[in-house]
Amino acid sequence: MLAGGRDSREELPYRPNAELAPRLGTEVTEFPGGHVGYATHPAEFAARLAEVLTR
Template sequence: MTGAWKKFSAQAGITMSEPVVEQMFGGERDPQRVADERRWFAHEMRASTYWQPDAAVLRAATPRIVVGIGGDSAGQLCDRTSRALAQSLGTEPTTFPGGHTGFVEIPDVFATHLRTVICEG
């Protein structure tokens, strides 16, 4: 699985050192997690990369939509697609602390910022 994750990361603009890749995706791993990843690469990833939201429906939605971007993920695929979504909605993206998975990396800081964003709306 390390080869698939390296290719995905490169295409997404995510840089990881070889030791980090090996720690995250190599060696002995939970068989269920590996099976889930195989399914994601084989059946789910492609569909998710071609899916496009209906911007008109989202703009008309009653709840306020906040497009969040991790401040440390600038230039990555998740950053670029989130900016495109925000533009199609006629709004500015909101920057959150951390990278694409800032809610996992620094959950307390992320949660504090999220509360601020929600309360401002």
């Protein structure tokens, strides 16, 4: 799974996933916040992670 922070779409850490996703036939799974969304949006990040892991 390729993942990235919703607020960091234009930032360098997000770019490799954005480039790889179409090549791998998938998409980037987005999480709340930026590069460190787990620290800046912990509750929302945890909820999204739980959602993704239970699919």
